[in-house]
């Protein structure tokens with residue numbers, strides 16, 4: 001059994017380490033520092049931590065100002081509030097001037113659980129992806145989150161990193177490279193490719209195992225960076241496996257599935273199925289129940305894989 | 315109002331506190347502190363002040379309640395159940411998959427819930443819209459909106475406060491649950507919002523400052539609000555987060571934590587008459 005780490009925990013740790021290494025790093029939160037884990041940084045570097053209260057729009061604007069003053073602000077709250085409440089501040093104050101603002105949002109997707117639909121962001125990847133200048137990263141696990149946060153700090157410009165609430169299995173290896181804009185192949189296969197992001201990568205790896213037993217060989221390509229999209233790895237997958245299933249803990253509208261469908265539709269059309277939340281709002285329930293309820297389990301991916309394989313050559 | 319009626323409302327609030335604790339213990343997820351600080355005001359609204367009809371939740375003549383601080387949904391749900399909007403057993407399904415009792419109020423699902431809240435700072439704007447709409451229709455219905463003190467940090471609250479003052483929404487009454495705590499600690503330390511009364515006064519509101527656990531004062535303030543003409547009224551209620559359960563009181567750490575198995579009997583003991591009143 002692989003280790004289980006919540007991506008937000010890995011974020012909190014890494015941020016505190018970065019604070020040690022780089023005095024220009026400053027952190028802002030909106031009354032959720034215990035949940036987003038910026039509290040670890042806040043304890044170590046109280047003078048570089050700003051709790052802005054329940055005022056997300058002001059927080060993002062302030063971060064843009066800090067960036068203009070030469071700082072590297074990390075801004076955290078739940079995904080729904082970072083992307084929702086502060087959307088136009090993200091667009092106008094951060095992205096438009098290409099400000100060096102890092103928006104690291106936790107509690108993305110339906111695994112927020114019991115808080116329900118008001119708190120489950122199923123559209124944040126789509127919204128952030130539509131903003132020019134924005135980089136969008138959705139790590140699969142704890143170790144990859146640590147690498148992504150370091151890469152975001154080193155990159156100059158606005159970045160949106162989407163993290164989760166719950167512990168997730170580690171699927172990347174210590175030596176798995178992380179480069180913004182580059183996907184990684186975590187399992188090889190010839191009959192179809194799962195193109196996945198976030199915690200759905202683990203689900204796809206499990207689905208690929210099941211499919212093996214049925215004689216279907218599935219490749220798993222993990223795209224931690226949803227934008228800019230790694231076109232090379234997608235073209236290779238389309239050419240070599242001839243069928244694609246995308247999977248994300250997000251609406252099927254406009255997120256990873258949307259991005260992949262747009263790209264392959266223009267460049268290399270193959271049978272494709274988007275697995276995700278089917279254009280609905282979330283609901284209250286336990287995280288594991290909701291993954292099942294919204295069709296985000298390995299079994300759902302297995303079914304989608306059979307479907308695209310059956311469509312090949314038709 | 316006569317003291318017997320006040321005593322009845324106090325007893326109702328005590329029962330509803332018991333319901334809140336039992337409901338949250340069952341769900342093992344949800345917001346205890348802010349539900350307990352709000353319940354005396356919610357009780358006064360649903361069992362004394364508001365015109366409403368549980369048998370006909372959409373009755374046009376009803377007064378409206380908007381729980382802007384939507385995480386205190388348990389306080390609203392126990393009152394709605396007690397009033398008869400849905401069976402009390404439903405409370406035990408709070409936050410479960412398939413329940414109509416969502417983690418935050420959902421007007422699509424729960425009878426008696428007027429709008430969807432849960433994202434802080436949006437409720438007062440919707441209450442303004444309801445008040446404007448009711449006024450256009452010549453309705454005598456009133457709109458009540460309850461906010462948290464941490465919620466006052468949202469800029470939209472002040473846009474709404476400005477608009478309510480500008481449009482002289484005297485059919486609107488806001489109640490602010492000033493329990494001095496939010497998630498990360500004391501409101502005064504996280505991002506100070508005081509002086510709350512001066513801020514609302516500056517936006518053209520009629521301001522009433524009360525002890526939010528004094529049932530007589532709550533009912534009197536709501537009566538005074540109904541009589542105030544040409545201005546919206548805000549009741550700035552000084553409360554205790556977790557009120558009624560000694561070990562929940564004044565603790566930020568109990569904001570979003572449900573009572574455990576060990577805590578349940580102790581909490582019930584605190585809510586017993588001799589220890590509570």
Ligand SMILES: Cc1ncc(C[n+]2csc(CCOP(=O)(O)OP(=O)(O)O)c2C)c(N)n1
Nearest residue numbers: 031348432433434462463464465495496497
């Ligand atoms: C826009 C938004 N940001 C953040 C949150 C997360 N959140 C839920 S409750 C809460 C604290 C609320 O404090 P307060 O308004 O004082 O409520 P109370 O003390 O009455 O529980 C926060 C930050 C939210 N629900 N909405």
Ligand SMILES: [Mg+2]
Nearest residue numbers: 463464493495
């Ligand atoms: Mg409060």
